[in-house]
Amino acid sequence: MYRITAKEELDVRDFFMEVEAPHVARAWKPGQFVVLLIHKKGERIPMSVYYADRETGRLGMFIRRHGKTTFDLWDNFDVGDSLYAVAGPLGMPIEVKHYGNVVFVSDAVCGQAENYATLRAMKEAGNYTISIQTFEDRAHSYPEKFLAKPVADEYYLTTEDGSRGIKGHYLDVLRELIEKDKVDIVFGGGKLGSLKKLADLTREYGIPTIVTVRQIMVDGTGMCGSCRILYDGEIKFACRDGPMFDAHKVDWDDVIRRDGRFVREQEIAKKHYLE
Numbered sequence: 217m218y219r220i221t222a223k224e225e226l227d228v229r230d231f232f233m234e235v236e237a238p239h240v241a242r243a244w245k246p247g248q249f250v251v252l253l254i255h256k257k258g259e260r261i262p263m264s265v266y267y268a269d270r271e272t273g274r275l276g277m278f279i280r281r282h283g284k285t286t287f288d289l290w291d292n293f294d295v296g297d298s299l300y301a302v303a304g305p306l307g308m309p310i311e312v313k314h315y316g317n318v319v320f321v322s323d324a325v326c327g328q329a330e331n332y333a334t335l336r337a338m339k340e341a342g343n344y345t346i347s348i349q350t351f352e353d354r355a356h357s358y359p360e361k362f363l364a365k366p367v368a369d370e371y372y373l374t375t376e377d378g379s380r381g382i383k384g385h386y387l388d389v390l391r392e393l394i395e396k397d398k399v400d401i402v403f404g405g406g407k408l409g410s411l412k413k414l415a416d417l418t419r420e421y422g423i424p425t426i427v428t429v430r431q432i433m434v435d436g437t438g439m440c441g442s443c444r445i446l447y448d449g450e451i452k453f454a455c456r457d458g459p460m461f462d463a464h465k466v467d468w469d470d471v472i473r474r475d476g477r478f479v480r481e482q483e484i485a486k487k488h489y490l491e
C-alpha cells in the first residue's frame with residue numbers, strides 16, 4: 217500500500233511524486249486534498265492533488281522541499297518505497313458545472329497542481345478554460361509536461377523577472393482578460409498575499425472567485441482548530457469547510473497572520489534535519 221510509483225524533480229525546489237492509493241484516487245473530487253504520513257510517528261502533511269487516476273488507483277502530487285518532512289521525503293524515499301499512510305480525500309469538493317469562461321490562476325506549488333486538476337474537470341464539464349501560471353523565474357518554473365497547458369483552451373505562463381514566458385504576474389494577465397470581457401469565474405491557488413490581491417481585483421469587477429485557503433493543518437478533519445479562518449464573520453475550518461472558499465468573504469489579514477505562526481519552529485526543525 218502507498219507505494220511510490222514515480223518521482224521527478226520539477227524545479228530547484230519542487231518535485232512530482234505519484235503514489236498508489238486506490239481508495240483515495242477513486243473517491244477524490246476536484247477541490248479536495250490528501251494528508252501524507254511518511255513515517256508512523258511523522259507529522260501529517262496536507263497535499264493538493266495534481267491528478268487522481270481511478271483506473272490505476274494512483275495519485276499525482278507536486279511537493280515543495282520546504283520543511284523537515286518534505287526534505288526527508290525527497291532525500292530518502294524513491295520509486296518502489298512506501299509511505300506509511302495517505303489519508304483522504306479530505307475537504308469539500310468544488311462545484312463542477314458549466315460556468316462559461318473559467319480561469320484558473322496560480323503562483324505556488326499547491327496552486328500549480330490544482331490549476332491542472334481543476335481545469336481538467338471544468339473542461340470536461342463543457343467550459344472554455346484559461347490557465348495562467350506564474351513562476352518566480354526560469355529556475356523556479358516547471359518542465360513543459362507538468363504545466364496545465366495541455367488541458368487549457370487558452371494558456372499563459374508568466375515569470376516575475378521575465379526569464380520565461382510573459383514578464384509579470386497572473387494578476388496582470390487576468391486584468392487584461394477581464395477588460396476584454398472574457399472571464400465568468402476565477403479559481404485560484406498559491407501565495408496568500410497574491411490571493412488577497414486577486415480578491416480585491418475581481419471584487420472590483422463583480423466576478424465570482426473561489427480560492428484555496430492554505431492554513432497550517434494538524435489532524436485535517438476539523439478536530440484541532442489549527443486551520444480556522446475568519447470567513448464572512450464566522451469561524452470556518454479550512455480542512456473541513458474548505459479548502460476552497462469564496463475569496464470575497466475571507467478575512468485575508470487574519471489568514472496571512474495565522475499562516476506565519478510557526479515559521480521559527482519550522483526553520484529550527486529544518487535546520488536540525490539538514491545538519
Ligand code: FES
Binds near residue numbers: 434436440443456
Ligand atoms: Fe485541525 Fe483543520 S487541521 S481543524
